[in-house]
Amino acid sequence: MGILERNHLTIIQEVAREGSLTAAGLRLNLTQPALSHAIRKIENQLGVKIWRREGRSLVLTQAGEWLLSLADRVLPQFELAETRLQQFGNGERGTLRIGMECHPCYQWLLKIVSPYLERWPKVDVDVRQKFQFGGIGALFSNEIDILVTPDPLYKPGLNFTPVFDYELVLVVGAQHPLREAEFVLPEQLMAETLITYPVPSERLDIYTQFLQPAGIAPRQQKQIETTDIMLVMVTHGRGVAALPRWLVEEYASRFELYPIKLGKNGIAKQIFLGRRETDEEVQYLESFIEFAASPHF
Amino acid sequence: MGILERNHLTIIQEVAREGSLTAAGLRLNLTQPALSHAIRKIENQLGVKIWRREGRSLVLTQAGEWLLSLADRVLPQFELAETRLQQFGNGERGTLRIGMECHPCYQWLLKIVSPYLERWPKVDVDVRQKFQFGGIGALFSNEIDILVTPDPLYKPGLNFTPVFDYELVLVVGAQHPLREAEFVLPEQLMAETLITYPVPSERLDIYTQFLQPAGIAPRQQKQIETTDIMLVMVTHGRGVAALPRWLVEEYASRFELYPIKLGKNGIAKQIFLGRRETDEEVQYLESFIEFAASPHF
C-alpha cells in the first residue's frame, strides 16, 4: 500500500519549521531517534534522500522541498477534516433535510428556519417535498431527517412531536356572498371553484374531513402551486380555498380575505415533526424540534 | 497527534467503491476484520459514525461523505508524490542548477541545453552567474549542481571533467589595421580599446595570460554585458575583444569579424564541468556532462 503517511509529512513540516530533529521532536512529543527512524524509513522505501546533513543541521534536498510543499498543502486539510468530523459527531454540523407533507406549512417553516440557521451556523437546511415512498418511507430510508406532517404514524423507530395547532378555514374574497357567514357547510361549496395545491385530494383535509364525508364535490377544482397566486385568485373572486387560519391572517395586510369556519365546529389540525429514534443524539436536529415547538413562531 | 491517517482514507474510498468491507479488503490485501477495526478506531476517536449499516450493506453517513470527498482530493496527491519522489530518487527529475564562471561559454551552453531538455523532460535547468564565495564555494554549498569553469580546482569532494577545448583569439573589425595579421603581440594592444565582459580583470584570460605577463595595459577598457552588442561595437571599430574562436566563427555570418591569434602560439583554453562527488548517482546530472563532452556541439 502507501509508503508515505500523514505523520511523515507532519515530521517533515515540523523539522523544516524548527530546523532540527530534536526541536521538532519536542513539539511533536516524540524523541529525536523516533523522527530519525521515521525519515530513514521513507528515504529507504522511496530511494531518495530528503535531507542532507550540512554541518550539524539538516537541509532539505530538492525531493525534500517537494515533500514540504505537499505537506503544506495536505496537512491543513487533515486538520480541518478532524475538527469538522468532531463537529459532525457533536451534532454541531450537518445538513438537516426536512421533508414536507403539508403544503401550507411551508410558510410556517420559513419563519422557523431563519432564526434556526442563526443559532446553528454550521448546519445547512434542505427542504424536500416529493417522496417516492411517502414521507414516512423517506424518513426510514434516510432521505430526510425530519418530516413535517399532519398525519403522524406511530411506528417503532420513529418519533413524532406535535409542534402546533391550527384551524383549517375557508378563504373567500370581498365579493363573495359567504364573506360574513359564521361558518360554511359542505353543500354551500357545491357551486364553487375550489383552489388547492397540486396534490391528490386524499391528502387534502378539505376533502377528507369536510366534503367527502358529506358526499359533496365542488363544481370545479383548480390546482395552484404557490400560496401567493392562490390568494390573488381568491381575492379576485376566482374561487375559494382551504388554508390554515394563521396563514390567512398573515396575508390579511396584503389581500382582502375573509376566513370562514368549516362546519359548525371548525376543523382543528395539528402538525407533527417526525424523526428517527436513532437521531436522538444529533443536537441540531433535536434543537430544530425545540425551535418548532416553541410558541414564539 | 493526528488521528486520521492516509490508510483510513484509502479504506473509506475503497469501501465506497466496492460497497462492502470484504470486497474492499480483497483489493487492499487486507482481511475484512482489519478494515472493521481500523474504521471503528477512528469512529471512536472522533466520536462520529462514518457508516450506517443499512440492511447488509454499508451506507456513508454525512460525516462519511465528507471524508470520502477528502479522500478523493487528497489521495491522488499522495500517489503523485510517491511517483515524483521515486523519480527524484532515480535521477529522472530535479532542477539542474548550472553555475557559469566563463562568460562566453553561455553561447555554448545554450546549444547543449535544448537537446538536453528534450532528453530529460522532467528536469529543469537553471543558470546562475553570481556567487558570493566563488563557483567552487557555490558547488560546495549546494547553491549549484554543476560549475562551468576554465579553472578546475582539484579538491576532495569535487570532480572536474574537461568538456571542450578552444582557442582564445582577438577579434577585430574590417577597418582594423591588424585584420590580416597572423598573430598579435601584447604591445600591439597598448593603443587599443579592449571590450570585455563586466568581470574583474583577474578573471579574464586576456589579462592573466597575455597582457599582464608582458606588463602591458590597453589604452582603454569598456565593459559590455552581452556578446551581441560587444561584437557590434567591434564591427564598427570601437574596440577589440578577446573571445573563443568558435564563437567568432559562429557570428561570422552576421558580422564582418577577423579573429587573430594571441601571441605566436595562441592561447589554448579548456572548459571544465565541476560537480560534487556525492551527486555521482544523479543520472540527469551525469547525463548533462555526457551531453557537454560529446563532440557534436
Added chain:
DNA sequence: TATATTCATGAAAATATATCATTTCCGCTC
C-alpha cells in the same frame, strides 16, 4: 582540546495493526 549539541544507530519495549476463529445480524428461501 575539551565541551556541548545534534544526528545516527541498534536493541528492546511499547503500540498499533492484522489475522483467525467466532458470533451476530439480516435477508432470502423453503
Added chain:
DNA sequence: GAGCGGAAATGATATATTTTCATGAATATA
C-alpha cells in the same frame, strides 16, 4: 418461521511498526 448464506462485528492472538533508551559519531564553540 426455521434454516441457510453472505457480510459485518467482536475478541483473543500474532505480527509489524513505532518509539524509546542507551549509545556512538560528527561538528561547531569556547
